Structures are given as C-alpha cells and as structure tokens.
Amino acid sequence: MTYEKVTILSNQEISPTVFEMILQTPNFEMGKPGQFVMVYPNHGGMLLPRPISICRQTKNITMLVYKILGDGTRYMSTLKQGDSLLIMGPIGNSFEIKPHKKVALVGGGIGIPPMVFLYDTIKSQEVDVFLGFKDTHFLTTLFTDANLHIVTEDLTALKSLQNPSGNIYPKNGNVLDLLESQSQQYDEIYACGPNPMLKALCKYADKKNIPLQISLEERMACGLGACVCCVANTPQGYVKICCDGPVFYSDKVVL
Amino acid sequence: MVDNVNLSVDIAGVLLKNPVITASGTFGSGKEYSQFIDLNELGGITVKGVSHEPWTGNPPPRVAETYGGMLNSVGLQNPGAAAFISEDLPFLRKYDTKVIVNLCGHSLDEYIAVAKDFSGVFGVDLFELNISCPNIDKGGMSFGTDAATAEKVTAAVKPHLNAPLIVKLSPNVTEIVAIAKAVESGGADGVSLINTLVGTKIDIYNRKPVLANVFGGLSGPAIKPIAVRMVYQVYKNVKIPIIGMGGIMTGEDAIEFIMAGATAVSVGTANFLNPKATVNIIEEMQNFMRNQKITNINEIRGII
Ligand SMILES: Cc1cc2nc3c(=O)[nH]c(=O)nc-3n(C[C@H](O)[C@H](O)[C@H](O)COP(=O)(O)OP(=O)(O)OC[C@H]3O[C@@H](n4cnc5c(N)ncnc54)[C@H](O)[C@@H]3O)c2cc1C
Ligand SMILES: Cc1cc2nc3c(=O)[nH]c(=O)nc-3n(C[C@H](O)[C@H](O)[C@H](O)COP(=O)(O)O)c2cc1C
Ligand code: FES
Numbered sequence: 353m354t355y356e357k358v359t360i361l362s363n364q365e366i367s368p369t370v371f372e373m374i375l376q377t378p379n380f381e382m383g384k385p386g387q388f389v390m391v392y393p394n395h396g397g398m399l400l401p402r403p404i405s406i407c408r409q410t411k412n413i414t415m416l417v418y419k420i421l422g423d424g425t426r427y428m429s430t431l432k433q434g435d436s437l438l439i440m441g442p443i444g445n446s447f448e449i450k451p452h453k454k455v456a457l458v459g460g461g462i463g464i465p466p467m468v469f470l471y472d473t474i475k476s477q478e479v480d481v482f483l484g485f486k487d488t489h490f491l492t493t494l495f496t497d498a499n500l501h502i503v504t505e506d507l508t509a510l511k512s513l514q515n516p517s518g519n520i521y522p523k524n525g526n527v528l529d530l531l532e533s534q535s536q537q538y539d540e541i542y543a544c545g546p547n548p549m550l551k552a553l554c555k556y557a558d559k560k561n562i563p564l565q566i567s568l569e570e571r572m573a574c575g576l577g578a579c580v581c582c583v584a585n586t587p588q589g590y591v592k593i594c595c596d597g598p599v600f601y602s603d604k605v606v607l
Numbered sequence: 608m609v610d611n612v613n614l615s616v617d618i619a620g621v622l623l624k625n626p627v628i629t630a631s632g633t634f635g636s637g638k639e640y641s642q643f644i645d646l647n648e649l650g651g652i653t654v655k656g657v658s659h660e661p662w663t664g665n666p667p668p669r670v671a672e673t674y675g676g677m678l679n680s681v682g683l684q685n686p687g688a689a690a691f692i693s694e695d696l697p698f699l700r701k702y703d704t705k706v707i708v709n710l711c712g713h714s715l716d717e718y719i720a721v722a723k724d725f726s727g728v729f730g731v732d733l734f735e736l737n738i739s740c741p742n743i744d745k746g747g748m749s750f751g752t753d754a755a756t757a758e759k760v761t762a763a764v765k766p767h768l769n770a771p772l773i774v775k776l777s778p779n780v781t782e783i784v785a786i787a788k789a790v791e792s793g794g795a796d797g798v799s800l801i802n803t804l805v806g807t808k809i810d811i812y813n814r815k816p817v818l819a820n821v822f823g824g825l826s827g828p829a830i831k832p833i834a835v836r837m838v839y840q841v842y843k844n845v846k847i848p849i850i851g852m853g854g855i856m857t858g859e860d861a862i863e864f865i866m867a868g869a870t871a872v873s874v875g876t877a878n879f880l881n882p883k884a885t886v887n888i889i890e891e892m893q894n895f896m897r898n899q900k901i902t903n904i905n906e907i908r909g910i911i
Contacts, residue, residue, distance in 0.1 A: 353642055355643060355882060355883075392880065392881075394880070396674075397673075397674035397675040397676075398672065399672060399675070399676070399677055399827050399828075399876060399879065399880050400670070400672050400677060400879055400880070401879070401880070440882070570667050570668065571667070571668045571669070571670045571671070572670070573670050573677065573679070573879045574633075574635075574639070574878065574879050574882075576635070576639040576640065576882065577635060577639050578633065578634055578635030578639040578640065578655075578878070579632065579633060579635070579670075579679070579681065579879065580632075580655070580664065580669075580681050580684045581667075581669045581670040581679060581681060582667070582669075582670075583664070583667050583669065583684075584667070585666070585667075589663055590663060590664060590667075590684060
C-alpha cells in the first residue's frame with residue numbers, strides 16, 4: 353500500500369460532469385482490476401478520503417475516471433495539470449480472473465471505470481461488454497476488441513459515438529434486457545454499477561447458474577479496515593467492503 | 608529554544624512516553640495502521656469497543672461527512688472479548704506502547720461480564736469504560752447521561768478489573784461536571800472526554816437521512832470547542848486525570864487540551880484524513896514546546 357502525494361498530468365472532462373484524471377505514479381504500488389485508491393481532498397470542511405477505482409494503470413501512470421457528485425469530486429475537477437494530489441492505494445481485493453473462454457463484463461454509469469482495467473487484463477479471452485448509461489457515454493472506445501453492447505435511456509446521446517472496431521449495438525432499455533437477449537452462455541460475469549442493476553444481475557446469474565462477481569460501493573472513512581463504516585451484509589453478518597471487498601461473488605452477499 | 612523536551616505523563620500510575628493516544632473505534636486494533644507508522648512511537652493505543660458477546664452493529668450507510676466533522680453510526684460492531692483477547696491483544700503486546708481496552712455493554716450485567724472476561728488476562732495497561740452505550744433496561748437511554756447510573760456502572764465494573772479504570776464521558780448531557788464527579792466517587796481512576804455528539808444529516812435530494820440509523824455520533828474539528836470547554840470544566844472540579852479528545856488534528860490542538868487540563872489526549876477522526884496523524888501530532892507538540900521554551904509537558908497542564 354502506498355500513501356503519497358502524486359502529480360496530476362491531466363484532468364479533463366470527457367463527458368458532461370465526468371472527468372479523466374491521469375496521475376504520475378512511478379513509486380505507487382501496482383494495483384489489480386477491482387482495486388481502488390483513496391483520494392484525500394484536504395480542502396475546505398472536507399475530512400474524509402474519497403474512494404475511486406483504478407481505471408487504468410501502468411508502471412508510471414494511474415488513470416482515474418470520476419463523476420462530479422458532491423464537494424469532493426467537484427474539488428477534484430478543479431485541479432489542474434501540475435497540481436499535486438494525496439492518494440493511498442491500491443486498496444481492496446480484486447476480480448478473480450480464471451482461464452475462461454467467454455465472459456461478460458457489465459458496467460453501469462460510474463461503475464464502468466474498473467471494468468476498463470479488468471478488460472485490459474483479460475482481453476485475451478472472448479469478452480462481451482455491456483455498458484449502461486443514463487444520458488451520456490464515456491470510456492466506450494477503450495474496449496477495443498470486445499463485442500460492445502451499449503444501452504442508454506436517451507438514444508440521442510449515442511449520436512456522437514465512434515468506435516474503431518464497430519461492434520456497437522446501441523439499444524434503448526437497460527443492460528439486463530440486452531444481456532437476456534443474448535443466446536450466449538457465459539463462463540463468468542463481472543459487474544459494477546448501481547445497486548438495482550446488480551440486484552437484477554444477481555437474479556439472472558442465479559437463474560442461468562453463471563458465477564457472478566460484483567463490485568460494491570459504500571461510504572467509507574479509513575479505507576483500511578479499521579473503522580467498520582463500509583459494510584455489506586452477508587448471511588454470516590457484516591463484512592468490510594474496503595478490505596473484504598469491494599468484489600464479492602453474488603451468492604455471498606445480501607444486496 | 609530548548610533542546611530536550613519531556614513529554615512523558617502519568618495516568619493513574621501508568622507512565623506514557625508521550626500524551627498521544629489513539630481514540631477508540633478509529634484505529635482498529637492498531638494492525639491496520641502499523642504499515643504507516645511505528646506503533647512504538649505512540650503514548651498509547653485505545654482499541655475499538657469490546658463487548659462480552661459479539662455485536663453486529665447498525666445497517667449501512669454508517670458514515671456521513673459534515674462541514675469539519677463526520678457522523679458515524681457503526682453501533683460498536685465488534686467480534687466480542689474472546690476474539691479480541693486471542694487475536695488482537697497478542698499483536699498489540701509486541702509493541703512498547705500502553706494498551707487501553709475500551710469496554711462497552713447494554714446493561715449492568717453486560718458491563719460486568721466484559722470486565723470479567725479480562726480477569727486473568729495479561730497485557731492491558733488501562734481500561735476505558737464507554738458509558739455512551741444505550742441502556743436496554745432504561746429504554747435505550749445512554750448510561751452516561753445520568754449521574755447516578757454512571758456512578759453505579761463505574762462502581763460495578765471497577766472491582767473486576769486488574770488495571771486502572773478510565774471512564775469515558777458522553778458530551779450529550781446538560782451538566783458534564785456532575786457526571787465526572789459521579790464517576791469519580793464511583794471509583795474511576797481517570798476520565799476521558801469527549802465521546803461523539805449525537806447528530807444527523809439529511810439528503811435533501813432523496814428526502815431521507817444519510818445514515819440508515821438516522822442518528823450518528825459527530826466527531827472531528829467541528830466538536831473541538833465543546834470538547835475543550837468540557838475538559839476545562841471537569842479539570843476544575845475533579846482530582847483524577849483527564850484524557851482529552853474531540854477534533855484534535857494538530858499538535859497545537861493537543862496542546863490546547865493540555866492547557867485546559869488534560870493529562871493526555873486521544874486522536875480519532877484525524878487518522879482518517881492522515882494515517883500518520885498521531886506521529887505528526889507528537890512531533891508538532893515537541894516543536895511547540897521547543898519554540899515556547901517548555902521543557903516538561905506537565906508544566907502547562909491546566910494553566911488556564
Ligand atoms: C470501491 C469504490 C470505488 C469507486 N469508484 C469510483 C470511480 O471510479 N469513479 C467515480 O466517479 N466514483 C467512484 N466511487 C464513488 C465515489 O467514491 C463517490 O462518488 C464519491 O466519494 C463522492 O464524493 P463527493 O465528495 O463528490 O460527494 P459527497 O456526497 O459530497 O460525499 C460526501 C461523503 O459521502 C461519500 N460518498 C458519497 N457518495 C458515495 C458513493 N456512491 N460511494 C461511496 N462513498 C460515497 C464520500 O466519499 C464522502 O465521504 C467509488 C466508490 C467505491 C466505494
Ligand atoms: C468511526 C468511529 C468509531 C468510534 N467508536 C468508538 C468506540 O468503539 N468506543 C468509544 O468509546 N468511542 C468511539 N468513538 C469515539 C472516539 O473515540 C472519540 O471519542 C470521538 O470520535 C472524538 O474524537 P475525534 O474528534 O478525534 O474523533 C468512535 C468514533 C468514530 C469516528
Ligand atoms: S472504510 Fe474503514 S473499515 Fe472500511
């Protein structure tokens with residue numbers, strides 16, 4: 353685990369209220385798909401660090417993609433190239449990667465960033481990617497060789513969408529409709545997104561008997577497993593999302 | 608400038624190398640933070656609340672941020688005394704720091720039961736009794752909000768302990784001095800204050816409280832003036848030593864508590880902003896003393 357001040361190389365709005373921040377992190381421990389960092393805003397009346405998934409990482413660079421939701425993410429969006437940012441990570445467990453043939457990656461909204469890192473890591477497998485957006489789209493071009501399926505409540509938002517591989521199936525509806533319309537049988541499904549989406553996926557995976565790994569969100573304080581703020585419910589009682597998660601097999605948690 | 612400054616303090620006969628202790632519930636059992644700081648540098652470590660049986664705690668969300676503060680409704684989730692004694696205590700004993708065990712219960716019987724769990728257990732330097740817990744026999748009213756109840760629980764627990772007893776006071780009271788005096792006459796060897804202040808936060812867009820439990824305990828810099836005031840009042844009215852806490856972020860904050868009358872201080876919420884907060888605070892206290900030509904921390908205790 354690394355806790356250090358890093359330099360911002362760029363911080364750009366890639367879609368309305370969604371930002372891509374590139375950090376120079378040569379001394380930062382390498383993370384795995386599903387892991388996240390804590391961003392310390394240290395600004396105004398804010399005390400708590402903000403958990404943000406690792407979207408992409410190389411030896412020298414870490415990429416975060418975040419949506420402005422409140423004061424912390426708004427403050428992050430004001431930072432400029434050359435500014436420094438205090439971060440800690442990588443935190444949490446990660447998606448379990450197996451030697452599968454065919455897998456599905458499902459991302460909803462701001463749950464998509466960790467799916468990019470996962471895709472980067474498993475793209476030698478046959479990957480179908482399902483992305484759900486409300487009224488915008490982002491990161492769709494990073495799933496280069498995948499069969500990409502995109503759904504949105506507002507089809508006009510997809511007008512500007514360009515993808516080099518051309519495997520896009522824009523649809524009006526929700527991610528689950530699209531997944532259910534597939535005749536494929538997947539060996540594993542990986543997902544991150546809003547709770548209603550995850551709940552629906554759990555039912556689907558259960559019915560089809562497909563292992564499903566989901567990444568959960570909860571409000572956090574320490575990010576280290578010390579404060580017991582960030583819990584998820586399981587049949588055995590509460591577990592800590594920051595250290596026992598954020599990734600869980602769907603049959604091991606109660607959403 | 609002076610070169611050597613002495614930070615060691617005595618609490619109920621227990622000598623701490625410096626007055627900086629971690630606050631209960633914010634530092635786990637120390638393990639989680641040992642990757643960032645050398646635990647040997649701390650005056651003491653207060654572990655998270657321990658109960659006789661395991662407690663499940665409250666449903667999430669359990670934390671909300673407010674301006675300069677945070678609300679938590681963890682509800683003292685913990686695996687119980689037996690698990691703590693077998694798993695966490697041996698780890699803590701490896702370090703040259705004082706171990707303070709924070710005890711909680713829902714009834715007089717539960718408090719006595721957890722105290723007895725530690726009889727014959729080696730390696731606890733001080734006990735801290737959390738009397739902010741809801742009393743199930745009194746409709747959930749906290750033990751710490753009534754002087755007679757606070758005295759009773761102190762006196763009931765004390766005979767079962769093999770180390771000095773610090774009673775941790777709740778700030779959610781009209782007369783903090785009355786409670787402090789009551790636990791003193793109940794046999795407390797010291798008091799610590801303050802625990803969190805009850806508050807809530809409403810998500811106005813979703814029209815519901817942020818915390819699933821609706822209410823939570825407010826901690827952080829937002830509560831510091833209240834904490835300093837209470838330490839000041841209690842210092843003037845009791846003879847037993849005080850561990851002061853509530854919003855300490857810097858060495859200067861810690862000094863403020865000591866001048867108000869605290870013998871030692873606890874650092875809680877600051878650990879979340881900066882996992883190295885405790886050791887930074889120790890260093891900042893030393894710098895303050897050097898610059899102010901204070902050779903011994905005890906010189907400035909309660910000078911206000
Ligand atoms: C493991 C994990 C990974 C995440 N990855 C990303 C990501 O890659 N990109 C992204 O945009 N967002 C991500 N989030 C959500 C992100 O943490 C919140 O959107 C962010 O903390 C909001 O902060 P704020 O100050 O803008 O909002 P405010 O509402 O002002 O925040 C107030 C407090 O609530 C917390 N909080 C509010 N909403 C959430 C939430 N949904 N989840 C957790 N804490 C919250 C904040 O951390 C802060 O402590 C992730 C959350 C988790 C738990
Ligand atoms: C997440 C969290 C958990 C806490 N758990 C406990 C506890 O188990 N027992 C206890 O006596 N106090 C508990 N407290 C209170 C702190 O020990 C401390 O009294 C309070 O937070 C004020 O100090 P601070 O402002 O430095 O955090 C907790 C506080 C927080 C923020
Ligand atoms: S955020 Fe503190 S235990 Fe997970």
